[in-house]
Amino acid sequence: MTTMVLDIGGTAIKSGLYTDGELSEIREIPTEAKQGGEHVVNRVKNLINDYKKIRPFQRIGISTAGQVNPLQGSIIYANENIPGYTGTPIKEIMEQEFQVPTDVENDVNAAAIGEAVFGAGQGVSDFVCLTYGTGVGGSIVVNGDLYHGSSFSAGTFGGIVTHPEERRIEQSMFSGCYEKYASTTALVRSAGAVDPSLINGRRIFAQMDSPQIKLIIDQWIMEIVYGLTTIIHMLNPACVILGGGVMEQSYVLEQIREKLYENLIPSFRHVIIAKAALGNRAGMLGAAVLEQRR
Numbered sequence: 001m002t003t004m005v006l007d008i009g010g011t012a013i014k015s016g017l018y019t020d021g022e023l024s025e026i027r028e029i030p031t032e033a034k035q036g037g038e039h040v041v042n043r044v045k046n047l048i049n050d051y052k053k054i055r056p057f058q059r060i061g062i063s064t065a066g067q068v069n070p071l072q073g074s075i076i077y078a079n080e081n082i083p084g085y086t087g088t089p090i091k092e093i094m095e096q097e098f099q100v101p102t103d104v105e106n107d108v109n110a111a112a113i114g115e116a117v118f119g120a121g122q123g124v125s126d127f128v129c130l131t132y133g134t135g136v137g138g139s140i141v142v143n144g145d146l147y148h149g150s151s152f153s154a155g156t157f158g159g160i161v162t163h164p165e166e167r168r169i170e171q172s173m174f175s176g177c178y179e180k181y182a183s184t185t186a187l188v189r190s191a192g193a194v195d196p197s198l199i200n201g202r203r204i205f206a207q208m209d210s211p212q213i214k215l216i217i218d219q220w221i222m223e224i225v226y227g228l229t230t231i232i233h234m235l236n237p238a239c240v241i242l243g244g245g246v247m248e249q250s251y252v253l254e255q256i257r258e259k260l261y262e263n264l265i266p267s268f269r270h271v272i273i274a275k276a277a278l279g280n281r282a283g284m285l286g287a288a289v290l291e292q293r294r
Contacts, residue, residue, distance in 0.1 A: 003291075004048055004057040004100075007107060007283035008040065008064040010081040010134060014280065015047055017055055018288035023281060025054055037078070037085030045097055052098075060094050060102040061287035063110030067153045070290075073104035076152060081134070103290035108137035108155065109146055110286030111276070113293055115241050116141060118285050119277035124239045128231060129276070130157055132224070132244035136179035140235065146293070158183070162226045181223040184246045190216045201246040208251070221255045228256070229263045232271055243276030 005023070007014040010033050016026040029047065031040055044062075051057065066078030066085055073091020094102040105113070112129040115121040121129070121141065129139040138157035140147040147154050158179030161167060167176035174180055184201055191198040194212055198204045207213045228240060246252060257273050264271070278285055 001059065002055060002057040003059040003061050003288050004051055005061045005284045005287045006044060006047070006063065007110070007280075007287060008044065008062065009107065009283075010065055013040075013043060013047065014284055015051070016284055017051060017057060018061070018284070023284060023288070025051065026281075026284075031082075033082040036083045037075070037088050040082060040085065041088060041090065041093060045094075048094075048098060057100065059100055059291060060098065061290045062090060062094070062102065062104045063107045063283035063287040064090065064104060065107050067156075068104055068106040068109075069152050070103070070105050070109075070148070071152075073102060101291070103287070105287065105290055106137075106139075106152075107283050108139045109148075110290070111243060111278070111282035112139035112141055112146065112241070112286065113289060114278050114282035114284070114286035115243075115276055116144070117289055119282065120241045120274040121239065124272075126237050127239035127241055128155070128157075128235060128237045129241040129243065130228075130231075131276075132182065132242070132246055133184050135183050135185070136227070138231075157227060157231060160227050160230055162223065162230075178223075178227040182220070182227055184244060186223070187217070187220045187246070190220065201249070205249050205251070217251075218255070221252060222259060224252075224256055225259045225263060228260055228273075232260075232264060232268055236268065237271060239272040239274055241274050241276050243282065245280075247275050 003018045005016055005018050012028050013031050014028050016023045067076040069076050075085050075088045078085035090104045091102045108131055121127050125144050127141050131137045136158035138155035140155045160178040161176050162178050163176040191204045253275055261269050
């Protein structure tokens with residue numbers, strides 16, 4: 001059986017065909033998210049129609065930004081990164097358009113499934129998965145299954161309050177929260193205040209010889225550690241899988257491990273801190289096997 005797989009992010013839509021454990025015909029196009037949810041859905045439909053010319057498929061699996069009701073295959077909530085995306089019935093739209101069963105899941109949940117089946121989570125029954133990028137996304141796996149919570153939004157670790165002195169809910173519900181300090185966006189904001197040319201993680205880490213930039217990186221790593229300390233003490237996972245492009249920097253993972261364990265109660269220090277193994281294919285691979293996880 002061949003499954004058409006898509007990973008819809010705020011910046012890019014990744015796609016491919018999955019057959020017998022292998023991805024093929026992998027593509028990546030801009031999401032053009034600022035043009036709104038309807039535009040994004042139309043881009044997805046056009047993309048799928050292109051794939052129909054290559055090979056027939058029997059299912060569609062979609063990993064997407066936003067909070068997702070996986071039973072209905074609809075977007076519960078999406079922020080203004082994709083305006084008008086909230087409420088979009090993706091499953092219904094795709095099944096009517098292409099006449100094949102369609103599964104839809106939140107992107108970090110899909111990535112966690114991908115890691116569980118193909119990557120760093122293989123053989124681990126209880127783990128959490130976090131991705132650090134524009135924000136901080138999270139997923140919880142218990143006894144080998146996703147834990148969705150009462151309204152399909154468990155794992156919103158970016159909302160942990162780590163700086164209550166900065167809490168201003170009239171300005172933002174995420175003020176004072178983990179993702180405002182531990183995301184890659186936060187790192188770029190801090191480094192950019194010192195040197196405006198430091199517009200991404202790659203440029204920042206290229207300047208680590210600068211004591212000022214290294215201090216900013218080290219302070220940002222401690223922000224990551226603060227949130228992980230809370231998450232581990234609350235959930236007691238066997239493993240924490242960390243993803244996002246910035247985790248490709250070996251210094252980050254080394255320092256997280258070094259600083260984290262000294263902040264944990266000794267009985268929690270067995271937790272394994274692992275880098276996500278599948279890179280930017282985790283969401284697609286997770287989307288490919290959603291039907292098996294229902």
